[in-house]
Amino acid sequence: MKKLFHIIATPRGSESRTLKVTNAFLETFKSTHNDWVIDELNLPNESLPTLTLKRVDGKYVLLSGKDLYGELREAWDEIVMHIERFMSADAYLISTPMWNFSIPYTLKQYIDIILQPKYLFRYTESGAEGLVKNKKMLIITSRGGDYTASMRSADFQEPYLRLVFGFVGITDITFVNAQPMDMGEALQQQRIKEAQQKAKEVATQF
Numbered sequence: 001m002k003k004l005f006h007i008i009a010t011p012r013g014s015e016s017r018t019l020k021v022t023n024a025f026l027e028t029f030k031s032t033h034n035d036w037v038i039d040e041l042n043l044p045n046e047s048l049p050t051l052t053l054k055r056v057d058g059k060y061v062l063l064s065g066k067d068l069y070g071e072l073r074e075a076w077d078e079i080v081m082h083i084e085r086f087m088s089a090d091a092y093l094i095s096t097p098m099w100n101f102s103i104p105y106t107l108k109q110y111i112d113i114i115l116q117p118k119y120l121f122r123y124t125e126s127g128a129e130g131l132v133k134n135k136k137m138l139i140i141t142s143r144g145g146d147y148t149a150s151m152r153s154a155d156f157q158e159p160y161l162r163l164v165f166g167f168v169g170i171t172d173i174t175f176v177n178a179q180p181m182d183m184g185e186a187l188q189q190q191r192i193k194e195a196q197q198k199a200k201e202v203a204t205q206f
C-alpha cells in the first residue's frame, strides 16, 4: 500500500471552503487509487511540540554534523516522531487557507518542526541537498481575495510553500487555489466549483 499524507491547516471543519475543494479531490482519489491509504494530520487539533531552547540546541548539533545525545535526544523524541510520519508518506496533500497573505501559524510551526538537517536536508560542499526525493505534493488553498492579477505580488503563500518544500526536495508541486472566497456569495460558489473540478482532474493523474 502507498500512503498519501494529508495535512490540514484550517480549524473550520465542515465550514471550510478549502476542505470543500479537498473533499472533491479525495472522492476521486479514493475511487481511482485503491492501493493507497490516507494518513490525516489535523494541525489545529494537534498539540505540536514547541521549539524550546533544548530542541533548538539539538538542531545546531545536527547542523554541525554530529548526532543527538543524552537529554537533547530525549527532547527530540516528539520531533523525530513527526519527521518519521512525514517521511513515511509516498505523496503529500496540504489543505490550507491563506492567513495574512501566507499560511496559518500551525502549518508554520509544523514546518519549523519537521524541516531538520540530517532528516529532510543536508548541507554539502556544493550547497543544500533536499532528502525528500521523488514525492509529489498537491496544495489546496482558499483565499478571501483574488491573487491572480493585481494582488499577485501580495501572495506570500504559494511562493513560500514552493520554496520551503522545494528546499527539502519536493519540486513536483501542484496548486489548486480557490479565490476569491470573501467577495460575494455567488462568486464564492462559482470559484469553489471550478476549484473542485480542477482538483478532481488532478486526482485522476496523481
Ligand SMILES: Cc1cc2nc3c(=O)[nH]c(=O)nc-3n(C[C@H](O)[C@H](O)[C@H](O)COP(=O)(O)O)c2cc1C
Pocket (backbone or CB within 6 Å): 010, 011, 012, 015, 016, 017, 018, 019, 096, 097, 098, 099, 100, 101, 102, 142, 143, 144, 145, 146, 181, 182
Ligand atoms: C486569521 C485569518 C487571516 C486571513 N487572512 C487573509 C489574507 O491575508 N488574505 C486573504 O485573501 N484572505 C484572508 N483570510 C480569509 C481566508 O483566507 C478565506 O476566508 C478562506 O476561504 C478560509 O478558508 P477555510 O474556510 O478553509 O478556513 C483570512 C482569514 C483568517 C481567519
